[in-house]
């Protein structure tokens with residue numbers, strides 16, 4: 001029998017051995033799970049030939065910062081013909097690259113001219129941005145476009161958005177059940193709710209319903225946000241997780257959309273327990289983190305994936321804030337319930353299993369890097385490196401979004417972490433998923449340049 005090579009020193013046995021309890025019923029699902037664990041274990045133990053290190057004394061490889069920076073710059077260049085399907089996601093490509101670069105400490109404002117030139121033709125006169133020039137407006141591409149504009153910053157970027165047309169378009173997307181469809185005549189789900197509320201909050205879009213918000217008016221609503229929290233509440237499933245729309249399977253990506261949307265609409269400690277069964281949600285969300293992998297899955301009986309480092313990982317600061325309660329009058333971080341997930345486990349999965357040898361980050365070992373995973377794996381790493389909390393000092397104290405603009409971050413001590421100080425990333429706003437200052441600058445500029453409706 002071949003002897004198993006020893007893991008690198010400093011790694012707790014939780015991350016070097018298969019789980020002690022296994023499902024006795026063997027199915028395609030359990031076989032895939034076991035194969036994934038085996039693959040991840042080699043990387044977690046630091047033994048895969050592609051892992052060049054350096055490894056620290058907790059057995060964790062360094063973040064290959066320069067390689068990831070190069071990968072993301074390259075992601076904004078030309079693509080071969082096989083990438084034609086990405087032509088409907090061009091604002092996303094811009095957002096993922098800029099967000100990833102910002103997390104890594106690069107300055108996204110250098111891209112201002114290029115981003116303005118790229119996004120300008122994608123805006124439609126009837127409101128919103130399409131995925132490319134000549135394409136129908138979609139809430140997801142509009143969300144990505146608005147976040148990219150916030151990151152490059154400056155009056156010209158903020159003024160590029162036709163906010164009057166955006167307001168009217170959002171009114172036409174608002175549905176009779178309180179939610180938003182993602183495009184006119186298209187499907188309605190919690191992505192729509194989150195993308196719409198992000199756009200409304202960052203661009204200071206008037207809340208009053210526009211004249212042609214027919215469905216919302218007929219339902220008796222008066223504002224774009226009426227009935228939205230109640231709609232999200234109906235998306236909590238029997239498992240305690242949150243689904244894309246009422247009655248279907250809970251998924252981590254939708255959980256983030258719903259919890260971030262609620263936390264835009266109100267203070268987490270009030271609005272989340274009011275509209276969600278918190279104990280059930282905590283139980284489902286806790287079950288998303290796996291051992292030994294350390295990463296998160298998106299749903300029950302599925303595999304870990306690096307992008308859930310953000311979609312699931314990003315739920316934790318919001319739930320922590322809900323449990324911590326009202327912000328301190330002093331502006332100091334609150335007494336906290338503490339970490340609700342294993343930061344070390346997630347850091348080990350990200351740094352050990354998600355870095356690709358040529359730069360860029362991935363879903364899991366065996367998969368290729370792409371800019372979507374690079375962005376959201378890094379967002380998750382940044383989230384583990386910071387305590388996110390709210391203060392009474394909102395940059396928009398008198399607006400309905402006072403709470404959303406009151407978040408602060410303080411670094412988690414590197415001595416208490418499995419990564420090194422050189423691996424530290426920039427803190428992101430936990431609701432808008434861009435740098436804090438980028439969100440603040442866009443909101444402040446829009447407040448001082450209101451649209452009159």
Ligand code: FPP
Nearest residue numbers: 140191194251253257297298299302303305
């Ligand atoms: C399942 O894919 C994934 C989903 C049902 C949701 C995907 C949505 C997002 C990632 C983000 C949406 C958010 C915004 C803001 C647009 P799968 O079956 O391939 O993956 P799984 O096995 O991990 O569930």
Ligand code: ZN
Nearest residue numbers: 305306307363
């Ligand atoms: Zn993924």
Ligand code: K
Nearest residue numbers: 414417418419
């Ligand atoms: K450390």
